[in-house]
Amino acid sequence: MGHSKRMDQPPDDPVPIFGTWPRIYAAVIVAALASMALVALFSAWAY
């Protein structure tokens, strides 16, 4: 398959925080859901 015809993979930096990439992605998704929840709360709040 074409996308398996990879070039020599360049060296990469270590994962910067949280130890693994899946944990970083999970943190991003949790933050996104939290921001949406805050926006919903902001919209519905009785001022």
Next chain:
Amino acid sequence: MTPLDWVVLGTYLVGIVSFGVWAGRGNKAMDDFFLAGRKMRWWAIGLSVMATQISAITFVGTTGQAYTDGMRFLVVYFGLPFAMVILCLTLVPFFYRARVFTAYEYLEQRFDARTRTLTSLLFLLSRGMAVGVTLYAPSLVLSVILGWGESTTILVMGGSTIVYVLYGGNKSVIWTDVVQMGIIWIGILLCFGVAVAQLPAGFGFRDALALAQTTERLRVMDPSPSLTAPYTLWSGLIGGLFLMLAYFGCDQSQVQRYLSGASLTQSRLSLLFNAFLKVPMQFLILLTGVLVFVFYHFHAPPLLWNAVQMRRLQERADPRDLAALQGRFTAAHEARRRAAEGYARSREADAATAYLAAESALQAVRGDAVRLVERVNGGARYNDTNYIFPTYIVSYLRGGLAGLVLAVIFAAAMSTLAGEFNSLATATMIDFYKRYFHPSGSAAHDLLVSRLFTGLWGAFACLIALQAGRLGSAIEVVNRFGSYFYGSILGVFALAVLTPRASSAGAFYGLMAGMAAVALVSRFTAVHFLWYNVVGAVVVFAVGLALSALSPRAVGHA
């Protein structure tokens, strides 16, 4: 505009062009010019990605949209964080490891030359048109402030951006974006703070929010399942997700930013940086627009936001009709002010009803004014949404702040333009000139031609900008135009990385089918444009897979 405002704005313009030229020194080959030598760090790329996306249209158009329609537009960005994660898992590693200059170059490695050429051509068409609108929006600002012609503004802004991008390439783009993004954040926080501080005595921030809430301007989450309703929660989450996947994953103006990363990790982090910041930033911009709406309850708004059109109306309309209209408008505004104060004091249902009636009465007079303008202009559609925020800035910001906020609008425009000039030149150079006409030029020759293409695209953008005034709300125009192609191109990239069975014929004809499907949906249904990307991507993927399965050699390039 005071002399201090001019000093601030002039300092910004001279400073950013000088800095851009200085930051872009030392280019010796295309790798330097187009990808900044592939040495950039995540935070610089991340700020550049953000600056490229936040155009002056975002700043001027969405504040105006929040004023007239509320904060519903925020949902468009709800899909962005998820799109960033998906891209980090899928396309970004493929692009980075393939060591390509353009996203479309990767499609030739995976499929064939015609798929690469067609997708790159679609990018050039859609982005080439969009960059003209991006350049046009800030010209509205100075036309309101000084009565300058929009053409003059277009040439000043486009020309100054061309100078540093033409000289320094992507290095100039990224480093000026870093500075411009800092200025933009300062401006956003400043506008927000000033809008709150300028509320009248005895009328607090909470009162302002209550008033905005009564008119449904704080409503963001519309759970309607309708495909035709604009900016529903689902169109934002799903349509917005596909829009952001297409924009950040398949649009060279963004791909080129993160291809400049020193490593795959740097490229990924730059996108995730955006995933954290984009929604809060857009929230603040929209909320500022809502606060300007509240502000104009206590300060007289103009009958028309476009001062040029107002002057035309004064020249061409019957003076008695216009005076009567202005009188009704002033009275309706005064009635709305009293109703707003009454509602803020009591917060009772009756007061809310009275306030909404006063708001409707004011809008009815405004509607009469708009119809009068359209009649005077021979029936041409009139929309002054993009003039609201600039009018507020020059009318009520003092002590150099107007100059600073205008510098923010310039920064937002120039950062986007710079990225787009650079990426349009890259696609032209890599996907066409070097692919078909002159594959083995010397480094000096390639650099010279790359600069030539940068200049040509800049000139083309100026030409398009001169025609953009005939289009409607600029923010919608840009997104709508991109939506005709974006989703279909995303479908091709999905075929490339998600399935080994996709063949080049499947990708090519799938792309045709996707664009045809979007054209049909657009022509014969009232489906909102945010769904076009979903339609395009899904049709391309399904048709591409089906054709690949039917073709004699079902497996793609091995």
